[in-house]
Amino acid sequence: MPRVYVRKKQPKYTEESLNKLIDLIKDKKISVKIGSTQFNIPLSTIYDRLAHNRGPRGRQTILSIAEEEFLVKLIKLYQEWQQPVSKPDILELTKTYMKQLGKKTRNQDGNELKLNDWYYGFLARWSTELKT
Known part of the structure; x- marks a missing residue:
């Protein structure tokens, strides 16, 4: 949750x-x-x-809007091919994409990032585009 x-x-x-x-x-x-x-x-x-700094409150997301937009297009493409995309699939796609971008996929302890919070925020941000 x-x-x-x-x-x-x-x-x-x-x-x-x-x-x-x-x-x-x-x-x-x-x-x-x-x-x-x-x-x-x-x-x-x-x-x-x-100063026109009207950004959203809260901390910055792991991926930028453009990077998330790419993931949304990719997920839609999978859905067009009638391939169901579940939560673990989206998280795996995200981790692979982050590695390609050179972003950190491990936390300070060396453990794999838990992207659950990001996932639910991602779905909320793109709720008009994605259907689960």
Whole structure:
């Protein structure tokens, strides 16, 4: 069963108020520091948005989007050939692909990577493309 991350601290501001503050700062109607205290938004969040760093929360996945996209195409190709693709098959394909890319397939202890968490995240990210 995959781990489900639950944020322990919920933001005290809304996305709407953050966007409003960003617009005010871009129009030079308010400074970042004053806006931060008035809207109760952390400075780091404001600067992050001003720098257009709107990446997803959480850590980076093992494979990039383009690399995962290649796996999705490969899995679809197997399905077109009417070859059923199960979880162990996908994990084996992924490990082989990672070796070809020169990515680590072993953890620090020297044991083979357990890709269960990646697998469930992969299925969630590509749920519109893949059917299990």
